[in-house]
Each structure stands twice: as structure tokens, then as C-alpha cells.
Amino acid sequence: MNWFTRVRNSLGFSSQKKTTEKDLWIKCPSCQEMLFVQDYESNLSVCPKCEHHGRISADARLALLLDPGFELLPIPEVAEDPLQFKDTKKYTDRLKAARAASPHKDAFVVGSGFIETRPAVVGVQDFGFMGGSMGMAVGQAFCEGAQKALDRGCAYVVVTAAGGARMQEGILSLMQMPRTTVMTRRLKAAGLPYIVVLTDPTTGGVTASYAMLGDIHIAEPGALIGFAGQRVIQDTIREQLPEGFQRAEYLHKHGMVDMVVHRRELKATLGQLLDYLRPVKAA
Numbered sequence: 001m002n003w004f005t006r007v008r009n010s011l012g013f014s015s016q017k018k019t020t021e022k023d024l025w026i027k028c029p030s031c032q033e034m035l036f037v038q039d040y041e042s043n044l045s046v047c048p049k050c051e052h053h054g055r056i057s058a059d060a061r062l063a064l065l066l067d068p069g070f071e072l073l074p075i076p077e078v079a080e081d082p083l084q085f086k087d088t089k090k091y092t093d094r095l096k097a098a099r100a101a102s103p104h105k106d107a108f109v110v111g112s113g114f115i116e117t118r119p120a121v122v123g124v125q126d127f128g129f130m131g132g133s134m135g136m137a138v139g140q141a142f143c144e145g146a147q148k149a150l151d152r153g154c155a156y157v158v159v160t161a162a163g164g165a166r167m168q169e170g171i172l173s174l175m176q177m178p179r180t181t182v183m184t185r186r187l188k189a190a191g192l193p194y195i196v197v198l199t200d201p202t203t204g205g206v207t208a209s210y211a212m213l214g215d216i217h218i219a220e221p222g223a224l225i226g227f228a229g230q231r232v233i234q235d236t237i238r239e240q241l242p243e244g245f246q247r248a249e250y251l252h253k254h255g256m257v258d259m260v261v262h263r264r265e266l267k268a269t270l271g272q273l274l275d276y277l278r279p280v281k282a283a
């Protein structure tokens with residue numbers, strides 16, 4: 001929703017939202033088919049023609065994976081704009097714009113509850129919020145989610161989607177890589193499962209840290225997963241990259257991902273895995 005629409009709605013000038021053609025139809029970015037928005041959304045934002053998995057919000061993802069009635073952890077308070085960063089825009093302005101368009105204060109949201117009655121904490125990275133980029137708030141939310149799983153003695157499931165580290169926070173964003181890695185080690189030491197669901201796209205510093213440290217890696221079909229971009233790799237090695245390079249199915253074939261799971265099957269698959277991996281209680 002743009003600024004004008006928001007202001008107009010808040011002032012009550014228009015009580016009835018006008019439905020336009022644009023609201024009703026969406027074009028699949030993969031097969032270009034025009035889809036009825038309602039059909040698309042009721043199909044979990046997966047194209048019914050070609051099975052392309054669209055990006056969904058953190059809230060939609062939590063509702064998809066957790067049983068109803070889960071608890072939403074507060075987004076951590078962190079130092080804002082410590083480097084007073086400015087490129088074409090001020091970082092504070094970019095944050096303001098992202099917050100106006102999102103129900104959350106940053107790109108990582110944690111829900112604590114149950115997946116098919118098995119206790120679990122689920123952390124979700126929202127690509128819609130500044131490209132899901134990992135800054136201090138994301139790192140801190142990840143760690144607090146892991147701590148919640150440690151406190152509850154349950155599994156930690158993390159759904160990744162990110163363009164990488166948040167460049168506006170410089171070295172402080174890169175520091176989130178060792179911080180989150182330490183938390184994955186603590187989960188391991190406590191014998192608690194840590195499962196990663198890789199969604200489109202998962203790249204950069206997120207791939208280079210917690211996204212690749214799971215006990216099990218699940219990817220959604222067609223998801224782009226990698227560290228450096230394809231053009232950078234191609235220009236460096238001066239070779240044509242193979243078909244499907246850095247896509248979920250390619251990584252599965254080459255052993256980087258354990259399974260590629262359709263969004264419709266995701267919750268049931270996680271439920272089953274949590275059964276297999278449930279912490280062993282001392283007799």
C-alpha cells in the first residue's frame with residue numbers, strides 16, 4: 001500500500017476499497033499464466049499451472065507451519081543505524097519505509113508453539129523486509145529463537161530467505177554470522193534438532209552461516225540457494241554454468257540439500273521429522 005492510499009484510508013475518505021483488475025489477477029513469474037489472486041493465495045501462493053513457489057510473508061509462513069494459538073516473540077530492540085549509514089538514501093529512511101510496509105519491525109520473526117502437536121520454535125526470515133537482509137535485529141531474533149528452543153527443550157526450525165547481510169550495518173551485520181553459529185552449536189550440545197527450510201532466495205552471509213548448519217536441510221522447489229551470484233561466479237571461472245545451477249533441485253542432486261518439499265507437504269514433513277528427531281528423555 002502506498003503512502004497516499006494509507007493516508008486516504010486512515011482519514012476515512014474512502015470506506016469501500018475499489019477492486020481493480022490489478023487486485024484480482026496476478027501473473028505467474030515463471031510460466032506467465034494469468035492467475036486469479038484468490039485461487040493463487042488459496043493454493044499457498046503456488047502457481048497451480050507450473051508449481052512455481054511464490055514468496056510469502058513471515059506471518060503467512062508461521063500460520064502455515066505452526067498449529068493455531070502459537071506465541072509470537074517480540075522483535076528485539078537493537079541499536080539503530082549505529083554507523084549513520086547513507087547511500088542514495090539514509091538507512092533510517094529505508095527502515096522507516098520497510099516498517100510502513102510490514103507488520104513487523106524487522107526481517108526475522110519468531111513463533112513458539114507446536115507443529116502437528118510436536119513442540120517447536122519457528123523462526124522466519126521475511127524477504128519482503130529489506131530483502132530479508134541480516135542485520136543486528138535479525139541476528140538477535142535468531143539467537144532469541146534458539147534460546148527459546150533451549151528453554152523449552154524443543155526443536156528449532158528456521159525458514160530462510162535473504163539477499164545476504166545488511167550492508168548498511170557493515171561489520172556489525174557480519175558479526176551475526178559467528179553469533180548465530182554459536183547458537184546452532186548450543187542446540188546441538190543440548191541434543192535439540194535444528195532444521196532449516198531454504199526458500200527463494202537464500203544467499204550471501206545467511207547461506208554462509210545458519211542456513212547451512214542444520215541437522216536437516218529442506219528446500220522449497222525451484223528456490224535459489226547460493227553464496228555469490230551466478231554472474232560473479234561465471235565471470236570468475238570464465239565458464240558457462242550448468243542448467244539449474246544454485247536451484248533447490250540441483251543442490252539436492254549434488255548433496256547440499258537433504259530434500260525438496262512442496263509447500264503443501266511442508267508442515268507434515270516437519271511433523272514427521274520432529275518425531276524422528278525428538279529429544280531422547282533419560283529413562
Ligand SMILES: [Zn+2]
Nearest residue numbers: 028031047050
Ligand atoms: Zn506458473
